Amino acid sequence: MYSPTILIEAMINGLLTGAIYALIALGLTLVYGVLHIINFAHGAILASAMFAVWGLNVLAGVDPYLAILLLAPVFFCLGYGVQRLVIGPAAKGDDGNILLITLGLSIFIENALLAGFGSDTRSISSDFSFAVVEAGPFLISSPRLVGFAGSLIVTAILWFIMSRTDAGKAIRAVAREKLGASLMGIDVGHVYAVTFGLGCAALAVAAGLLMPTFYVNPRVGGAFVNIAFTIVVLGGMGSIPGAMIGGLLIGLVESLSGLLLGESLGQIGIFIIFILVLLLKPTGLFGAKA
Amino acid sequence: MRFSGYIPILVVTAALAVVPLVFSSNSLFNFMVMSLIITLAAQGWNILGGVAGQTSFGHALFFGVGCYTAAMLQFHFGVNAWLAFLLAVAAGAAAGFILGFLSFRAGLRGSYFALITLAFAELMRILANASDWTGGAAGLLLKLNPGFSNMQFESRASFLWLALAFVFIGLVISRAIAGSRFGAQLVAVRENEDAARALGVDVLSVKLKAISLSGAITAAAGVLYVQNFLYIDANIGFGVWISIEALLAPLVGGRGLVLGPLIGTFTLHGLGELTKSFAGRIPGIDLMVFAVVLIGVVAFASGGVLGLLRRFAPRLARRIAV
Amino acid sequence: MMLRTETIIMRFGGLTAVNQASLGVREGSITGLIGPNGAGKTTLFAVIAGFLQPTGGRVLWQGRDITGLKPHQRAQMGIARTFQIVQPFQGLNVLENITVGSYLRHRQTDEAVAKARAVAERVGLGAELEQQASSLTVAGRKRLELARALATEPKLLLLDEVLAGLNPSEIRDIIPVIRAIRDDGVTIFMIEHVMQAVMNLCEEVYVLAQGQMIAEGTPASVCNDPAVIEAYLGKGAAARIASTGGAHA
Ligand SMILES: Nc1ncnc2c1ncn2[C@@H]1O[C@H](COP(=O)(O)OP(=O)(O)OP(=O)(O)O)[C@@H](O)[C@H]1O
Numbered sequence: 035m036y037s038p039t040i041l042i043e044a045m046i047n048g049l050l051t052g053a054i055y056a057l058i059a060l061g062l063t064l065v066y067g068v069l070h071i072i073n074f075a076h077g078a079i080l081a082s083a084m085f086a087v088w089g090l091n092v093l094a095g096v097d098p099y100l101a102i103l104l105l106a107p108v109f110f111c112l113g114y115g116v117q118r119l120v121i122g123p124a125a126k127g128d129d130g131n132i133l134l135i136t137l138g139l140s141i142f143i144e145n146a147l148l149a150g151f152g153s154d155t156r157s158i159s160s161d162f163s164f165a166v167v168e169a170g171p172f173l174i175s176s177p178r179l180v181g182f183a184g185s186l187i188v189t190a191i192l193w194f195i196m197s198r199t200d201a202g203k204a205i206r207a208v209a210r211e212k213l214g215a216s217l218m219g220i221d222v223g224h225v226y227a228v229t230f231g232l233g234c235a236a237l238a239v240a241a242g243l244l245m246p247t248f249y250v251n252p253r254v255g256g257a258f259v260n261i262a263f264t265i266v267v268l269g270g271m272g273s274i275p276g277a278m279i280g281g282l283l284i285g286l287v288e289s290l291s292g293l294l295l296g297e298s299l300g301q302i303g304i305f306i307i308f309i310l311v312l313l314l315k316p317t318g319l320f321g322a323k324a
Numbered sequence: 325m326r327f328s329g330y331i332p333i334l335v336v337t338a339a340l341a342v343v344p345l346v347f348s349s350n351s352l353f354n355f356m357v358m359s360l361i362i363t364l365a366a367q368g369w370n371i372l373g374g375v376a377g378q379t380s381f382g383h384a385l386f387f388g389v390g391c392y393t394a395a396m397l398q399f400h401f402g403v404n405a406w407l408a409f410l411l412a413v414a415a416g417a418a419a420g421f422i423l424g425f426l427s428f429r430a431g432l433r434g435s436y437f438a439l440i441t442l443a444f445a446e447l448m449r450i451l452a453n454a455s456d457w458t459g460g461a462a463g464l465l466l467k468l469n470p471g472f473s474n475m476q477f478e479s480r481a482s483f484l485w486l487a488l489a490f491v492f493i494g495l496v497i498s499r500a501i502a503g504s505r506f507g508a509q510l511v512a513v514r515e516n517e518d519a520a521r522a523l524g525v526d527v528l529s530v531k532l533k534a535i536s537l538s539g540a541i542t543a544a545a546g547v548l549y550v551q552n553f554l555y556i557d558a559n560i561g562f563g564v565w566i567s568i569e570a571l572l573a574p575l576v577g578g579r580g581l582v583l584g585p586l587i588g589t590f591t592l593h594g595l596g597e598l599t600k601s602f603a604g605r606i607p608g609i610d611l612m613v614f615a616v617v618l619i620g621v622v623a624f625a626s627g628g629v630l631g632l633l634r635r636f637a638p639r640l641a642r643r644i645a646v
Numbered sequence: 647m648m649l650r651t652e653t654i655i656m657r658f659g660g661l662t663a664v665n666q667a668s669l670g671v672r673e674g675s676i677t678g679l680i681g682p683n684g685a686g687k688t689t690l691f692a693v694i695a696g697f698l699q700p701t702g703g704r705v706l707w708q709g710r711d712i713t714g715l716k717p718h719q720r721a722q723m724g725i726a727r728t729f730q731i732v733q734p735f736q737g738l739n740v741l742e743n744i745t746v747g748s749y750l751r752h753r754q755t756d757e758a759v760a761k762a763r764a765v766a767e768r769v770g771l772g773a774e775l776e777q778q779a780s781s782l783t784v785a786g787r788k789r790l791e792l793a794r795a796l797a798t799e800p801k802l803l804l805l806d807e808v809l810a811g812l813n814p815s816e817i818r819d820i821i822p823v824i825r826a827i828r829d830d831g832v833t834i835f836m837i838e839h840v841m842q843a844v845m846n847l848c849e850e851v852y853v854l855a856q857g858q859m860i861a862e863g864t865p866a867s868v869c870n871d872p873a874v875i876e877a878y879l880g881k882g883a884a885a886r887i888a889s890t891g892g893a894h895a
């Protein structure tokens with residue numbers, strides 16, 4: 035039915051997109067792994083990062099990839115502040131409260147973007163957006179290749195931070211046993227905020243990698259966050275390698291089901307995976323703890 | 325206690341019912357109709373999410389099932405509107421039962437349950453957006469044909485009364501549950517499932533009843549929406565907006581309380597209109613206010629408006645039995 | 647025998663919490679279950695009440711195998727349990743807490759509430775009906791735990807350390823309550839560390855150590871059993887005590 039070339043090209047594209055999805059899911063899974071909360075504002079924060087990349091480009095002519103260097107620290111600080119000043123104090127330690135507060139944050143951010151920028155869809159176009167690399171019979175989009183590489187690099191950095199640095203050790207200690215960690219003299223509130231900040235910084239990177247080929251509007255986060263939830267659930271909540279593998283898998287599934295079912299039904303594959311994983315194996319394919 | 329518990333319901337309903345007799349502003353009527361439809365959807369949410377403590381982020385699933393069942397039965401088969409209404413409510417209950425059977429049996433709770441409700445709503449939105457039966461992205465338009473037997477009304481006031489009648493039924497159901505064995509079991513499940521089990525409560529069956537009833541009531545709100553606007557598409561029926569409205573209202577009004585959804589909806593939408601009149605028609609400004617109110621309620625007033633009333637005017641609060 | 651367990655085994659991963667435990671509770675008795683910390687007593691209770699499915703063995707209720715039944719079904723049959731770590735409905739007041747229990751046998755609200763009031767009175771919570779469960783003292787919570795279970799009108803009451811954390815005068819107050827419950831025809835099976843209460847109340851005692859049933863008999867005979875003394879005080883303890891002449895656990 036489909037020639038192997040088309041199928042393989044779809045798979046390559048799926049994997050390339052999947053890596054960026056993984057990057058988006060990374061922040062979500064990191065926050066879940068440490069704070070044990072599902073951050074519903076994740077998509078909205080991504081949308082605001084994408085607007086920031088767009089704004090820097092349109093107003094100051096900053097290249098999206100360059101914007102990452104600026105925005106990653108800014109979003110780290112924003113995330114740190116939001117966790118420290120809003121989510122932490124307002125939740126009073128109750129998981130149900132956190133769920134509702136991050137929902138409130140997501141509604142707020144999304145509509146603030148709507149109020150500020152209107153509902154128009156915007157994009158950055160440069161020559162590089164359409165650049166391609168030829169690999170045998172396949173045409174591969176250069177910005178996506180950059181996105182793929184960027185995602186792998188960030189994942190590696192994050193993995194390094196988590197497993198090799200003192201900060202990472204503290205984070206892991208808090209993730210395992212927050213009471214014990216606080217008895218050992220670790221400032222749990224600080225670690226939570228750092229983790230949340232790291233998640234947001236990862237989103238800023240993702241935004242920079244996405245914008246050359248993608249568009250942004252205030253509602254764009256919704257599409258990504260559903261995918262990110264699926265990846266996190268699939269990879270096992272809290273697992274960094276799980277997020278990467280889950281992201282690549284989901285990218286493949288989306289690309290192939292888009293090819294076979296068409297644009298409008300393409301997303302269905304993702305939701306079916308999501309529902310099945312939740313119902314049959316809520317700990318994910320790579321997660322150990324319930 | 326028996327009857328007196330229903331007095332606040334009667335008073336509130338009567339107060340709302342006289343509005344069309346005193347005022348004649350169509351925009352006021354439209355505001356009230358929309359608020360009543362949302363109230364009804366929120367009453368459905370409140371039984372599951374408020375009383376039984378199972379937070380749903382996807383009540384659009386039931387709203388949409390109600391919308392589309394009513395619309396499709398009328399559009400494709402010319403089924404009478406009232407019969408379509410009954411079938412839509414049954415479909416909402418069935419959707420609730422199926423979702424509950426799958427997720428509660430799998431042991432999903434808390435965030436996981438919230439996620440799966442969201443996923444089901446989104447799945448249905450994509451399907452409704454793609455299928456010919458549902459009119460695809462263009463949606464379904466029902467024929468304008470006013471008349472009681474078609475559940476359509478020429479006068480705005482009549483439709484307002486219809487919506488109010490539904491909300492009244494919702495209030496009576498909520499009130500009856502609050503003073504019953506079933507209500508006590510729902511609360512027990514919310515507070516501590518293991519303790520409930522030890523006292524002989526069949527937790528799964530109680531949750532299934534709650535989600536089916538919840539689905540039925542929210543589906544009824546969907547039917548009202550369709551009969552009011554005579555139009556439905558996927559982003560309305562299964563859209564995130566109604567999931568959020570259905571959840572916000574009870575939280576703001578008073579989670580798990582009989583009058584919570586009604587008070588929450590009117591508080592929120594009153595605030596929304598006020599903001600719009602001050603800030604002009606900036607898109608999204610009302611929802612920004614809603615979000616701030618939600619965070620404020622969670623942080624400072626977990627009992628919502630009625631909880632504040634209980635704290636600052638305990639006498640009055642006891643009088644209206646919140 | 648009203649209740650029997652036959653060679654119950656309960657494993658959690660590699661850990662065998664209960665190993666081949668068999669016991670019987672006679673109708674109308676107050677039977678005790680004692681043993682050192684971590685012996686598996688609470689786990690065995692959870693198996694009896696249906697909260698855990700045992701890895702092996704059977705639970706028999708009046709001769710019938712109920713191993714596969716759910717907790718709420720066992721509660722309906724007349725087996726009620728309390729929790730060692732109290733599990734109140736935090737957001738409800740005392741009366742509402744107890745009413746959840748009394749609704750099991752009374753569908754009408756008026757009857758259920760009346761029953762709940764009577765039970766509250768009986769366990770000494772009559773003055774705290776309107777108080778939030780979360781604001782009760784430790785002793786109050788223990789009484790609430792007992793009241794809720796009692797409100798289900800059980801035939802067998804499983805009490806998991808209801809005396810733990812109480813001071814001597816509170817213990818003295820509650821012992822007659824427990825005896826009165828039995829005198830009303832409710833069989834009682836209790837886990838207890840307070841030996842004074844065990845000696846005082848129980849007719850028959852089982853001793854669990856490291857998941858295994860090591861002794862059974864009257865409280866006095868069990869306390870003098872060398873195996874029991876060793877389980878509590880360590881290897882060789884029985885011999886040491888015998889040689890110094892004193893023998894009480
Ligand atoms: N759900 C569980 N998962 C894993 N291990 C468990 C679980 N429940 C109990 N255990 C283990 O089983 C053993 C027996 O525990 P149990 O609570 O039954 O002891 P106990 O006799 O009631 O002790 P105590 O007198 O301290 O209450 C302990 O080692 C405990 O850590």
Ligand SMILES: [Mg+2]
Pocket residue numbers: 687688689730
């Ligand atoms: Mg114990």
